[in-house]
Amino acid sequence: MSAATTPSVRLIDNYVGGQWTPASGPDELDVTNPATGEVLARVPMSSSSDLDAAVAAARAALPEWRKVSVIARARKLFELREGLEARKEELARSVTTEMGKTIVDARAEVARMIEMVEAATAVPTTMQGRIIEDVSTNVDAETVRQPVGVCAAIVPFNFPAMVPFWFLPFAIACGNTFVLKPSEQVPLTQQIAFDVLDGLDLPAGVVNLVNGGREVVEGILDHPGIDAISFVGSAPVARIVYERAAKAGKRVQALGGAKNHMVVMPDAVLDKAVDGLIASGFGAAGQRCMAGSVVVTVGEAHDKLMPALREATERLRVGDGLQDGIDVGPVVSSAARDRIRDWIDRGVSEGATLAVDGREPEGELPGDGSYVAPTILDDVRPEMTVAQEEIFGPVLSVINVGTLDEAIEVINSSRFGNGVSIFTESGASVRRFRHEVEVGMIGVNIGVAAPVAFFPFSGWKDSFLGDLHAHGPDAVEFYTRKKTVTSRWFSSGQGSGAYFVEK
Ligand code: NAD
Numbered sequence: 001m002s003a004a005t006t007p008s009v010r011l012i013d014n015y016v017g018g019q020w021t022p023a024s025g026p027d028e029l030d031v032t033n034p035a036t037g038e039v040l041a042r043v044p045m046s047s048s049s050d051l052d053a054a055v056a057a058a059r060a061a062l063p064e065w066r067k068v069s070v071i072a073r074a075r076k077l078f079e080l081r082e083g084l085e086a087r088k089e090e091l092a093r094s095v096t097t098e099m100g101k102t103i104v105d106a107r108a109e110v111a112r113m114i115e116m117v118e119a120a121t122a123v124p125t126t127m128q129g130r131i132i133e134d135v136s137t138n139v140d141a142e143t144v145r146q147p148v149g150v151c152a153a154i155v156p157f158n159f160p161a162m163v164p165f166w167f168l169p170f171a172i173a174c175g176n177t178f179v180l181k182p183s184e185q186v187p188l189t190q191q192i193a194f195d196v197l198d199g200l201d202l203p204a205g206v207v208n209l210v211n212g213g214r215e216v217v218e219g220i221l222d223h224p225g226i227d228a229i230s231f232v233g234s235a236p237v238a239r240i241v242y243e244r245a246a247k248a249g250k251r252v253q254a255l256g257g258a259k260n261h262m263v264v265m266p267d268a269v270l271d272k273a274v275d276g277l278i279a280s281g282f283g284a285a286g287q288r289c290m291a292g293s294v295v296v297t298v299g300e301a302h303d304k305l306m307p308a309l310r311e312a313t314e315r316l317r318v319g320d321g322l323q324d325g326i327d328v329g330p331v332v333s334s335a336a337r338d339r340i341r342d343w344i345d346r347g348v349s350e351g352a353t354l355a356v357d358g359r360e361p362e363g364e365l366p367g368d369g370s371y372v373a374p375t376i377l378d379d380v381r382p383e384m385t386v387a388q389e390e391i392f393g394p395v396l397s398v399i400n401v402g403t404l405d406e407a408i409e410v411i412n413s414s415r416f417g418n419g420v421s422i423f424t425e426s427g428a429s430v431r432r433f434r435h436e437v438e439v440g441m442i443g444v445n446i447g448v449a450a451p452v453a454f455f456p457f458s459g460w461k462d463s464f465l466g467d468l469h470a471h472g473p474d475a476v477e478f479y480t481r482k483k484t485v486t487s488r489w490f491s492s493g494q495g496s497g498a499y500f501v502e503k
């Protein structure tokens with residue numbers, strides 16, 4: 001995306017009240033293919049009146065959508081699943097073209113997107129309440145779950161297909177209506193997803209799409225017509241969203257940035273550990289919130305690991321993610337490329353050893369792309385900023401420590417707590433590690449331990465603000481509110497006696 005606009009290319013629409021609708025805001029941005037620099041489309045920076053229209057449509061749709069039976073809502077999700085499945089290659093190509101990750105990775109993302117819909121179809125079971133008879137003589141108590149109302153999601157650039165679907169299917173399954181604000185850097189994949197949604201004949205206003213940036217986000221945070229907000233993005237914005245939305249009395253979950261560690265023990269199966277570190281550190285060019293960013297080697301693991309890790313890193317092919325045989329695509333924008341190069345310079349100036357230098361990728365790269373090749377900074381110390389701050393690019397920092405206890409100390413000193421992995425064959429080490437690390441998602445001999453749709457995405461510390469996580473059982477908790485009914489009936493002749501007075 002760039003601030004300059006290219007008028008000859010298509011300007012995308014919002015989707016409001018069941019109609020594709022042009023935004024009224026005067027500003028637009030280019031959406032760029034980071035592999036080539038080609039301008040793919042233009043995205044409108046919607047105004048507050050565009051948001052108002054979407055929220056009004058979502059509010060108006062609530063009574064009708066709530067009346068649709070839970071089974072019929074689940075059936076709509078089965079249709080949604082089929083519609084996405086039929087267009088999964090188109091969705092994956094869109095992800096690669098606007099965001100840059102390889103097509104293999106994009107296909108995996110779209111598979112996860114569809115898995116979210118599958119998990120949400122369980123709503124007739126997952127949304128059930130609880131009941132108990134005779135809390136007092138002839139008095140019964142029950143809790144039912146009802147929709148929260150109008151729910152909004154604000155999402156980042158790095159998963160254009162999947163992250164919006166951490167929320168949308170679960171929200172509408174529970175009888176809510178929904179407003180999505182995609183990342184202005186990658187708004188095109190959701191145009192396809194909403195085209196599929198458009199084909200489902202949902203009541204107008206059940207799902208709405210408002211493109212834009214900060215103005216729309218701030219409008220969502222303050223809007224009296226919005227009841228619940230899900231945010232995924234960088235840590236500073238997550239904090240703003242969490243505080244401001246909570247102050248406005250909304251239910252809110254805010255998933256922030258990360259700095260994920262991968263511990264390699266001396267008894268790790270070395271080639272498998274190298275595969276895991278490479279996939280985690282350099283997949284999606286390091287632009288995943290679950291990307292391993294710091295390798296913590298314990299004792300002799302460092303010297304055993306480094307030659308193989310360096311060699312595997314240097315073998316990776318960088319280029320346009322749509323081409324066969326490419327391992328690492330571009331980063332999302334030229335601004336991101338420059339920022340990542342600055343981080344590498346900073347690591348070197350702080351005293352790290354540049355074991356693999358990817359600042360100037362070799363070979364012929366297409367067009368005007370935004371490339372940084374995989375980079376390894378060795379001899380990093382925990383106090384360096386490259387060890388503490390999120391780089392969000394294909395850069396692995398390596399810290400060597402003497403013991404597992406020291407590795408756990410390094411991990412627990414981070415302000416983030418999203419993901420962590422350990423590579424070892426020792427059950428005892430794993431037991432201690434998983435018990436003691438202050439991190440919410442743990443991989444054992446797995447580089448990217450992102451939970452499947454049926455489990456919560458359970459980040460900790462600055463990586464997550466809120467109580468209820470995205471997807472899994474938490475999604476139904478987040479998207480419903482509980483109502484508790486205590487009742488008795490007199491006509492049976494049994495309902496007499498004072499409630500609270502036990503006989
Ligand atoms: P970002 O914070 O820049 O943007 C996220 C969303 O917030 C976008 O929709 C954007 O339009 C909006 N936004 C940006 N700045 C804003 C501001 N000042 N005020 C209001 N709204 C604003 O994040 P990004 O660069 O798109 O995504 C990358 C970040 O997301 C990384 O930090 C990554 O770790 C994080 N992320 C976290 C998770 C997780 O599960 N914890 C998952 C994916 C990505």
